[in-house]
Amino acid sequence: MSASAKDRRSLFGHLALFTALYGGYGALSPFLPLFLEQRGLSAQEIAWLLAMAMLVRMAAGPLAGRIADRWGIVGPVFTLAAALTGVAASAHLAVAGFAGLFVVALAYAVFTAPLAPFADALALSASEGRRRFDYGWVRGAGSAAFILATSLAGMVVVTVGIRGAILLGAGLFIAAGFAAWTLPTQPIAEPARPAAGRGLMIVLANRRFGLVVLAASLILGAHALHDAFAMILWSRHGITPDVAGLLWAEAVASEIVVFLVAGPWILARLEPGRAIGLAALVGALRWGISAETVSLTVLMAIQCLHGLTFALLHLACLKEIGRCVPQNLTVTALTLYGPLGLGLSSALFTLASGPLFAAYGASGLWVMSGVSLAALPVAVLLARGERSRSGERVHR
Structure with a gap:
């Protein structure tokens, strides 16, 4: 062949x-x-x-x-x-x-x-x-x-x-x-070995990395109630499964657009801290609107925001991690950022979403709006650090 x-x-x-x-x-x-x-x-x-x-x-x-x-x-x-x-x-x-x-x-x-x-x-x-x-x-x-x-x-x-x-x-x-x-048949290249314990401690001691993980954990964790109960909520309000499937597909489509086009364009104009802040604000808006209405027209409009609350956030966090963590410790940082940071956060917020949805229904999404908004001060701290680094470069 x-x-x-x-x-x-x-x-x-x-x-x-x-x-x-x-x-x-x-x-x-x-x-x-x-x-x-x-x-x-x-x-x-x-x-x-x-x-x-x-x-x-x-x-x-x-x-x-x-x-x-x-x-x-x-x-x-x-x-x-x-x-x-x-x-x-x-x-x-x-x-x-x-x-x-x-x-x-x-x-x-x-x-x-x-x-x-x-x-x-x-x-x-x-x-x-x-x-x-x-x-x-x-x-x-x-x-x-x-x-x-x-x-x-x-x-x-x-x-x-x-x-x-x-x-x-x-x-x-x-x-x-x-x-x-x-x-x-294709041999898989041997992956880079994770850094030793000292490298792990270096990453954990990195203040900016900790801020990135905290902000991402809050913004992505705020998705938990929607991801677990949106289909159930929509079904209770007469939205049929075929239409609900299209709404879900619309959210993923907006994610693709941001990953491929809008995200790189935004990050060429905004530093990662500001982009994370934008994702936090959009998340707060998205969940606040979702708490108040299940109008199909409104749902169609706000599903597009998923590209900003998920894809833009992910791109901004990866860009900041690439800047603040030493290159030889990137794999270690991503291992902490993904499974231990975001995975654990999503699991805990999903666990909390059950009693929240059972007690308040759609209104429970106001709590998730507040969780997303809580990431904004963290993003501000990241943005201030970016300004400080820019000022240092100018003076040099």
Whole structure:
């Protein structure tokens, strides 16, 4: 097989993998809370289940990574995990009651934990060297697949019920495993070893890094009630699953636009601290409006704000981390920023969202508006530090 033919096969294989994987997430994730409610779980039980799944995923992902790296079996582990994810997703339909659903949800969390990072590792390794393809192509295809699958799943739910979305997601996860199995053999470059304990302490002692993690934890944590209960809230107010799926897809589409176009444009004009402050203000506005109305017209307008409350925030935080942390400690910093900072924050806020939604319904989103706004003073401190650094450069 010629080099160009191998390159095309590699590109198409990774496109298939990302399309199936993120299609599976798109079909299942938005509708899972609604399914759990239909199975009789209370708001507190749904929040507890989702939060525990997040914590399990945080522990299982690094463990799977160590196993795969030690034996050089990233592709096979991905294939097995994706297949088991499909089985676990389907198993939701076979159980009832909190205990049974809790066990299945934890199994689903364990199996999904390595999927996204392993897919990234496979694609990044294959795209290196001779420039077979750009990683952004396959990641963009994944985001587009998420949108399409969420929209399709909404129509499936209207037609055949919530079981259809569960089975669609399960099938797509299994397809992702098959796509990984058929990829051309590609050695995965050995990842950079994490910094020793001293490097970890250097990152933890970095004041600006701590401010970035705090701001991101508040702004992203404020998404928790919406992510866990938006589908349930909308359903109670007569918004059908197909329309709800389109609303969810609109939010992801705005995220893609910010990642690819608007975000870089904004960050060329605003320092990261100011961009983080903008995300905090937009988040407070978004959740405040969501607390007061479920008008479809208004929801369509504010779903576009997700690009600023998520994607712009992420880009700004990564840019600031790249500036304030020594280059040889970037991997350590990102390990703390992601799973331990944002993952733990999301789990805790999701856990709090259950009783909040049960007691106040949509009005509970005012609390999330306040949480997002609480990140603004942190962003101001970051912005002041940026001005100080600029002044030092001028005087030099």
